[in-house]
Amino acid sequence: MNHTEYSYIFVHGLSGWGRYDAQYARMPYWGMRNGDLIKHLNDNGYHAYAASVAPRGSAWDRVCELYAQLTGTITDYGKAHREKYGHARYGKDFSADSLIPVWDKQHPLVLPPAFGTDVERQHPCSGWQRQL
Numbered sequence: 001m002n003h004t005e006y007s008y009i010f011v012h013g014l015s016g017w018g019r020y021d022a023q024y025a026r027m028p029y030w031g032m033r034n035g036d037l038i039k040h041l042n043d044n045g046y047h048a049y050a051a052s053v054a055p056r057g058s059a060w061d062r063v064c065e066l067y068a069q070l071t072g073t074i075t076d077y078g079k080a081h082r083e084k085y086g087h088a089r090y091g092k093d094f095s096a097d098s099l100i101p102v103w104d105k106q107h108p109l110v111l112p113p114a115f116g117t118d119v120e121r122q123h124p125c126s127g128w129q130r131q132l
Contacts, residue, residue: 007100008041008048008110011066018052019099020069020092049099058085065091070109072098 012018016029019038030050031037041048051069053062060081068075068091075091082089103109 005106006047006108006110007103008046008112009051009066009070009100010038010048010112011051011053011062012055015055017055018050020052020097024050024052047100051099061091068092068094069099070103072096 010018010030012029017023018029028036028038028050031040038048038050051066053065057065061077064077065075067073072094074093074095077087077089077091079089100107100109
């Protein structure tokens, strides 16, 4: 399989930012000192994307946000989580602006290790771990 068939998803750590955040255009989180890494990878034939999850959110909240961005859906934190922690069940709607164009067996994801690794491993949605 050629590298261009994969989508590389970069998930920032604590106090970070990504594509959906205003400051990313001025100062990309991935490549602050040496230029935009995501742009560099895309210019060289890779499909790279910078996710935007809550910079100070819980791992659960960040996972739900990442999943919604990847699937192009509304962020759903879950009924039980909403009741336990007292915040809204639903968050941002990514249905009109998905982070990636397609995610299936022919277009797998690569999630490089970072704080995002903890986020990626915890998602409550059915099938998430099988698809990593």
